[in-house]
Amino acid sequence: MASLCFFSAGIEFRFREVPVGGAALDSTGVPLPDDTLAAAKESDAILLGAIGGYKWDANEKHLKPETGLLQLRAGLGVFANLRPATVLPQLVDSSTLKKEVADGVDIMVVRELTGGIYFGKPRGFGSNDRGEDIGFNTEVYAASEIDRIARVAFEVARKRRGKLCSVDKANVLEASMLWRKRVTGLASEFPDVELSHMYVDNAAMQLIRNPKQFDTIVTNNIFGDILSDEASMLTGSIGMLPSASIGDLGPGLFEPIHGSAPDIAGQDKANPLATVLSAAMLLRYGLGEEEAAKRIEAAVINTLNRGFRTGDIFSGGTTLVGCKQMGEEVLRSVESGKQVA
Ligand code: IPM
Numbered sequence: 001m002a003s004l005c006f007f008s009a010g011i012e013f014r015f016r017e018v019p020v021g022g023a024a025l026d027s028t029g030v031p032l033p034d035d036t037l038a039a040a041k042e043s044d045a046i047l048l049g050a051i052g053g054y055k056w057d058a059n060e061k062h063l064k065p066e067t068g069l070l071q072l073r074a075g076l077g078v079f080a081n082l083r084p085a086t087v088l089p090q091l092v093d094s095s096t097l098k099k100e101v102a103d104g105v106d107i108m109v110v111r112e113l114t115g116g117i118y119f120g121k122p123r124g125f126g127s128n129d130r131g132e133d134i135g136f137n138t139e140v141y142a143a144s145e146i147d148r149i150a151r152v153a154f155e156v157a158r159k160r161r162g163k164l165c166s167v168d169k170a171n172v173l174e175a176s177m178l179w180r181k182r183v184t185g186l187a188s189e190f191p192d193v194e195l196s197h198m199y200v201d202n203a204a205m206q207l208i209r210n211p212k213q214f215d216t217i218v219t220n221n222i223f224g225d226i227l228s229d230e231a232s233m234l235t236g237s238i239g240m241l242p243s244a245s246i247g248d249l250g251p252g253l254f255e256p257i258h259g260s261a262p263d264i265a266g267q268d269k270a271n272p273l274a275t276v277l278s279a280a281m282l283l284r285y286g287l288g289e290e291e292a293a294k295r296i297e298a299a300v301i302n303t304l305n306r307g308f309r310t311g312d313i314f315s316g317g318t319t320l321v322g323c324k325q326m327g328e329e330v331l332r333s334v335e336s337g338k339q340v341a
């Protein structure tokens, strides 16, 4: 457990590194050791590295790295997951969409993170009346769970362009019918926000057809998981997308939305920018250090302006670098304090 202390931008940081996921499985036999959760709760904010790997893929569910992450989210009560998908002008050519479709896209997905089918009971394996094996899960939301995430989303939308689109499957699922009813019921508290509703299948299509129609999206845990991966590709690469998970009490959890990319592990190819930008979100939402957050974001932009690209965002006329060099270039930009060109 490393402990490190230093000052930067007038802020004193004390870092403590604790294992979760595969590292925790290897060192302690469980994906979220009690000590890790306790250390997380004692912190002011948590920066999480991406988790998962082939080594543990065949593990039983309670011994999967992903289970450790879900336990951490639940243990910290971080029910609101903010996933911004912003197309930077520097990366518009990295998007698989036409320039005129991707240009200027700026979406915030507010994903419910501690409820729904990820946590709903009953769940498990069994057999049906024909003796066939079955696996089952439950999509369930309580009114209070919907209200609290909707309130966060209205607040987020209010600080952005004032448009909130709630995504559900209310034509089929009871949990979504309640979701729509509760979100609609709160709208009068936020008269400055324009609320709309969309079925998730249509939303998946609209994100590709005309993503600029979206400002803030609020949705349940699983739809948010899927739509945020989709939205990330508008920006050029999932390797660019940070996230912030916040709750009512205790510290927030900040992590890139991508996984651990085990296929390129150890090859110095991964894009570190989603994690770097997660650190910026940590400063903004976790510690209230807006200036420092902006400095990191400006440094990322500056690094892109200087032409550096990892493989996932590489395009003609730019300089291909590995994960390590990309990190060093960002650091150089932070230190030089250069602003967006
Ligand atoms: C994410 C990931 C996780 C999720 C996995 C690793 C459990 O895909 O953060 O989006 O499904 O929430």
Ligand code: MN
Pocket (backbone or CB within 6 Å): 225, 226, 229, 257
């Ligand atoms: Mn995901």
